[in-house]
Each structure stands twice: as structure tokens, then as C-alpha cells.
Amino acid sequence: MSEEKKRKKILEVKDLDITFETTAGNVHAIRGVNIDLYQGETVAIVGESGSGKSVTMRAAMGILAKNAVVNKGEIIYRYCDNIGGIDYNPEYDENAVWKEADILKMDKKWIRKHINGRRIAMVFQDPMTSLDPTMTIGKQIMEGMIWHYKIDKQDAYNRAVGLLKEVGIEDAEKRMKQYPHQLSGGMRQRVVIAIALSCNPDLLICDEPTTALDVNIQAKILELIKKVQKERDIAVIYITHDLGVVAKVADYVNVMYAGKIVEVGNINEIFYDPRHPYTWGLLSAMPDLGTDDERLYTIPGSPPNLLHEKEGDAFAPRNAYALEIDDKLDPPMFEITDTHSAATWLLDPRAPKVEMPKELKLRIERMKKEAQANGSEL
Amino acid sequence: MAANYNAEPLLEVKGLKQYFTVSKTFMVKAVDDVSFKVYPGETYGLVGESGSGKSTIGRSIIRLYDPTAGTITFNGMDISGKMSRQTQKDLRVMMQMVFQDPMASLNPRKKIKDIIGEALDIHNVCKSAAERDEKVEAILTKVGLAKEHADRYPHQFSGGQRQRVGIARALILNPKLIIADECISALDVSIQAQVVNLMKDIQEELGTAYLFIAHDLSMVKYISDRIGVLHLGHLLETGTTDEIFNNPVHPYTKSLLSAIPIPNPELEKNRIALNYDYKTSGIDYTKGTEHLIDGTHYVKCTDEEYAKWTK
Structure with missing residues (x-):
């Protein structure tokens, strides 16, 4: 990410608020989430199960469950109408027309045609459930290209073989005719990535890949995704x-808890200066291989x-550093730097000064030293 | 209570082979010539990727499978061949298992006290219902649940609590060895740590030995005293946790250790994990024999490989 190049925002989640209506009552799963995403960058959303990280991304893909109700918020997706077909790259086109759409307001058909698979692709956790066991690998990779771009079969076949090679599968021609059960778990996930990449998406969402x-x-899979992203x-x-x-x-990390982003920052801020x-x-x-605790x-x-x-901060009951106000009022986001902010009352100027736990502090210092020993400038 | 290495091993597995016949011409050698020992009060971690045979070993030891060859000695009894009634009974009391998915291994239609108390009924341990309830309550408190939980059903618990029930069920007969087959992989990270800490506390108090089967090396490091690394049914390297982590000898162990992501972004960003491919490595596991590195650290390889790796 060079400084001169202007960062292009492609996805913006603004104040998203989602409730699920269940027989047991309403579950307030997402409570005001903001995420910005720029071209060529990687954002991680971290949290325990049930913190709402998957729901947020499903909303961005327009594939929320039927009982979900969006109370408020916007998901602005910036895209280029690529009339030029599958290989069209707006980077090289001066007349490229950029459009904006609020995914939450679009109907299902439009999303299906313009977003799903074509511009935003998703890689799911379990490759066996995301592949069709009755279709050959080749057919599954070609399907999206033919549907979205109406290219002919031979062209799609050649592209599919190229994709399989790109994701590191040997004997691509032979694999095209095989079925998912004939491949190992790692191979299957490579196929899923190839399918996700088939329509040249602008955005790849990896849900616990x-x-x-x-x-x-x-x-190996992480290194592969990184390589493809760069290329x-x-x-x-x-x-x-x-x-x-x-x-x-x-590059950037969002920490989610109980449907809210509690801390956001770039990778070094989160790991070396968490608040x-x-x-x-x-x-x-985190289990730490460096200590013998x-x-x-x-x-x-x-x-x-x-x-x-619950009234106040949802994390308060588990928080050893909770203040009295945490039980009454949900903390707002306090800005620390341009990129780093956290939702905790500890950052309020009136709050008592609290330091992070001693063990963690020592651990971060050790991590920094190890990084410096390897030539990093921290 | 710390592990007692001077005592007789609690479990001794010698040359265990477990083959499965798929068809007339095809046989899967899931476990091939594996030997190791577990001492009283220690935790032995078996690690390996999926398909390496680690779960099969656990299941052969508790005799869910009949071993193809090899001997298994447990608490002085030979349990590898046909067992006498008494041996079988002793085995079922003294060795217990905790499974991966707590929801799938607890009967959804039974109350927690009946799930845990079932073993007491089968082995006629309690004279009265009151005594049984008392025992169940005692074990529930030990695993960090309240006695009010005894009358609930499995679906009323969270994942971590369910796994605690699974551990309580394994503990109720006061076993000498618990086989924990991927018992934390289905849990959330923060809950995993809670369960691992609980297992450590119980071991300290009761001196139970664990055979801890897992694929997550960083968790195995925390809980195990000794580790065995499995690949394709062969036990490639075994030693204390320190020996394996600080001085891995086998290329497979090295690649496994290098694949663990380090939670230090500046280091991790540009690090590439070591590559290991059995087919192209030129190593033939079947030709290897046990070579001593030092202490309790063994590696399975041929003489030439040993000379090359330890140079």
C-alpha cells in the first residue's frame, strides 16, 4: 500500500442495526456497526461466536435470513459498471463510470445479478457444504462465469483450468472432471477459492476459511489468498x-463483541497498543509458544x-476494569489516533488511569523486541 | 500431583497396528507400528493432521476396535487380545473417554444427573438413590457446575458447560486414564482455555492421566507433559513438550511447528511456513526405526536420515 496511491473506498457499513425475530423473542444481533473497506486492503473481523461477525457480512452480501429485520443503517457499495465483460478493469479506463448502491435497499434479484459472486464473492468455513457433491469441479467453476458474463463454454473451460492452476492445483484438466468427494479438504478449499475468483470480484469475504x-x-491456504489478493x-x-x-x-482489525465493534485499528495498533x-x-x-506459563x-x-x-456496556459483567458508569451507559467510540479507536469508558478523560494487565504488557514488549530483532521499525 | 516417571507405566502400547479392510484388494493401514507409554498422572499429547490415525489409536486403546497386531498393557493387564470378564470390567471402569462434540455425545432426552449417573448404575456402585445424587453433585461442583444443573437437559447448556458435563461423566468412576479425543476443538477460543485449565486442575487433584488427542499444537503445548507426533499412521517423533518444541528433528515435525501462526504481526506478515510433502521428501516411514536423540526424545527414521538430521 503506497502512500501516493489514493485509497479507493469500495465498501462502507454505516451504523448497521439488525434484529432477528425468533419465537423466543427479538435478538438484537447487530447494534450499530461501522466498517470501511478500501481496495486492495485486508480487514479482519475478530470475535467470539455469536458476536455478530458473520451476520454483518451476510448483510453486505444481501443473504440475511428471512427473520432478520434491519432497523437502520446503510451498506454503501461502490462499483463500476463493467460493460466491457469479464476482463474489464476500470483501472485502465478513463471513462469508467463509478456508481454507488445501498445494498440494504436493493431487491434480491438485483443483488443476485450484480453483487453475489460477480463483485463480492464469499469463501465459507466448510468446503464440503459449499460445493455441490453432484457436480464436477469444472462445472461448478464455469457456472458463475457463464451465468454472469454469458461467455461461451470453451472460453469458460479454459479460464477454469487457468484458475485451478492459479490456486495451486496440479493436473488441472484431470481435476476438472472430478467430484468434490475425490479431493482432500485442503484441495476442496482451493476449489472454493477458484470459484470465488472466477468472476473477477472486487471483494472477497472469507468466513473462517x-x-x-x-x-x-x-x-498454505492463507498464503494462497494473500498471493491472489496481491496479484x-x-x-x-x-x-x-x-x-x-x-x-x-x-491490515486493519475490527474487534466485535455482542453485536458492536469495541475496538478498531490497524494491525500494529491492535497487537502492540490495545486499549x-x-x-x-x-x-x-492466546496460547503463546514463547512462554512456559x-x-x-x-x-x-x-x-x-x-x-x-442489558443496560450499559455489554462487556461490563466480564470486565475486571469495569467502572460504575459501565452499568448505566454504553460507552461511545473514543478516538486514539486517526485509525485507532475503542469503545470503553477507560479512555474518557475523567476515568481513572488504568494500565493493561502486567503479563500482557510484558508479552507485548517481548513481541516488539522479537519484531525489532527481525528488522522491523516499531 | 505431578507425573510419576519412576513408576510402572500406566499404559504401554507396543507395535500397535490397526488395519481396516476396505475391499479384497485394498486395505487401509490407519495405524502402523506405533509404540508409546503413558505414566500415571501425566498428560500425553497425540498430534497429527486429519487422517494420521490419532483418533484410531484412542479407539483401539479403549477397545472400540480390535487391534490387528501389537500389545496394549494397561495397569498391568493385557487388553489387546480377548479379555476375561474381570479385565473387561476393570477396563471399563478405569479408562474413560471424552469426545469432540459434546452435543452429539450427550443423550438429549436424559437429564444431566442420569447421564453422569449411568455409569454408577451399570457398575452397581451406589446402594441408594441418595448416595447416587450425592456423588453426581460432588462431581458437578468439581467441574465447575452447580448442583442445580443436575436436573437440566443438555440443550439448556452452553458449549463449554456441555463439555464440562462430558468431563464429569468421564470422572465419575474415578478412572486412571481419560482419553480426550479432540475434546476442545469444537469450542470457542476463550472457552477452550477454561476447559484446558479445568482439566489441569482435576489432574493435579486426582492424579488422572490423560491421553490428549488434538490437532491444535498450541493448546497441546499447554496441557501435555510429553507429545507424540503422528503422520500417516506412523509415530514419527516423541519426547517431552520442551524437546519437541525446542529441538524438533523430523522434517514433518518442523513443518508442523512452523505452520502455527505466531500472533505477532510484524514477524508473521512475511513468514512462509516450511513445506513438507511425504511423496517428494524421499522419506519412507516403513523403513524407519526408533533412534534416541537424548533423554526421552525419539525419532523414527533410518540411520542415514538420523545422521543427516542431527548434524
């Missing part, structure tokens, strides 16, 4: 709970049930 895979395959200059959103994965891939007690907890709870740190308690909304 490696949770179902082994560590050594996870490392094609696309934006990537990672939804994950693994901070190790985040450290490897992300929210929940982020402290998450970082402390006998016990793992845990965040006490469990995530709140959003069926029963």
Missing part, C-alpha cells in the same frame, strides 16, 4: 476468531445472550 483445516494446510489488487475481509491468522493476513479490556482479554488468552488466561464468564438486552 481455515477453521475446518489442519494447521499446515491452513498456512489482483482486490479487497479481502476475514471473519475469524484466530488472532494468529489475523496477525498473518490483516479495550476485551482486546486485552483476547490477546492474553502453567495456566492459560481466560476471560471469565461467557458471551451474553442478546435476547435479554
